[in-house]
Amino acid sequence: xxxxxxxxxxxxxxxxxxxxxxxxxxxxxxxxxxxxxxxxxxxxxxxxxxxxxxxxxxxxxxxxxxxxxxxxxxxxxxxxxxxxxxxxxxxxxxxxxxxxxxxxxxxxxx
Amino acid sequence: xxxxxxxxxxxxxxxxxxxxxxxxxxxxxxxxxxxxxxxxxxxxxxxxxxxxxxxxxxxxxxxxxxxxxxxxxxxxxxxxxxxxxxxxxxxxxxxxxxxxxxxxxxxxxx
Numbered sequence: 001x002x003x004x005x006x007x008x009x010x011x012x013x014x015x016x017x018x019x020x021x022x023x024x025x026x027x028x029x030x031x032x033x034x035x036x037x038x039x040x041x042x043x044x045x046x047x048x049x050x051x052x053x054x055x056x057x058x059x060x061x062x063x064x065x066x067x068x069x070x071x072x073x074x075x076x077x078x079x080x081x082x083x084x085x086x087x088x089x090x091x092x093x094x095x096x097x098x099x100x101x102x103x104x105x106x107x108x109x110x
Numbered sequence: 111x112x113x114x115x116x117x118x119x120x121x122x123x124x125x126x127x128x129x130x131x132x133x134x135x136x137x138x139x140x141x142x143x144x145x146x147x148x149x150x151x152x153x154x155x156x157x158x159x160x161x162x163x164x165x166x167x168x169x170x171x172x173x174x175x176x177x178x179x180x181x182x183x184x185x186x187x188x189x190x191x192x193x194x195x196x197x198x199x200x201x202x203x204x205x206x207x208x209x210x211x212x213x214x215x216x217x218x219x220x
Contacts, residue, residue, distance in 0.1 A: 004153075033207075040212060041212065042197070042210045042211060042212035042213060043154070043197070043199075043210040044210075045207050045208075048206070048207060050206070056206070058207065088151075090153050090154070092153075097141055097142045097144070097159070097201045097208075098142075098144065098156055098159055099144075099156070099208060100156060101146075101153035101154045101155070101156075102153050103152060103153050104151070104152065104153050106151070
């Protein structure tokens with residue numbers, strides 16, 4: 001079984017809809033991250049959490065919110081999706097500096 | 111502001127043709143330089159961490175090296191299965207996050 005799982009793997013939604021992406025990990029790591037990846041722009045950090053009570057904005061947090069429900073679960077929400085949020089979204093975990101990534105969620109906002 | 115720049119953006123090699131990928135960085139108080147491999151539509155897969163100038167790490171046909179300003183990923187006698195995008199990232203002592211380069215897309219032709 002994968003150490004870091006993401007659901008859903010693919011999602012198509014309409015402008016204005018609320019959507020939640022979920023991440024679970026079995027690695028026992030304290031730190032979790034949400035990134036988005038766009039062609040030519042690389043990976044950009046949206047939010048990160050060092051434990052259940054420590055949540056921080058990343059480089060591009062506008063339009064997104066997160067919830068750390070437990071050590072192993074970290075969810076990303078788009079309150080009102082817009083087309084330029086179409087991207088590949090990755091969750092990652094770490095205990096030290098090395099981060100381990102999930103398989104990604106491909107989100108399309110029409 | 112921390113920056114990581116990778117070159118070239120894309121590289122096509124014949125099977126067996128060795129080459130190097132470059133990662134230039136300006137990361138304050140570098141705590142680690144990381145290399146990842148990413149296959150299309152999948153999450154980045156951790157390859158190496160380098161902590162100090164002069165350090166080298168090897169895995170199969172890949173060798174990563176680090177200087178005070180750059181890191182190189184040397185690929186010796188590549189095979190088609192080495193085709194992927196290779197990402198590098200730096201972790202600073204002040205920020206609590208990785209800064210990623212935009213990647214080098216490597217294609218190895220049989």
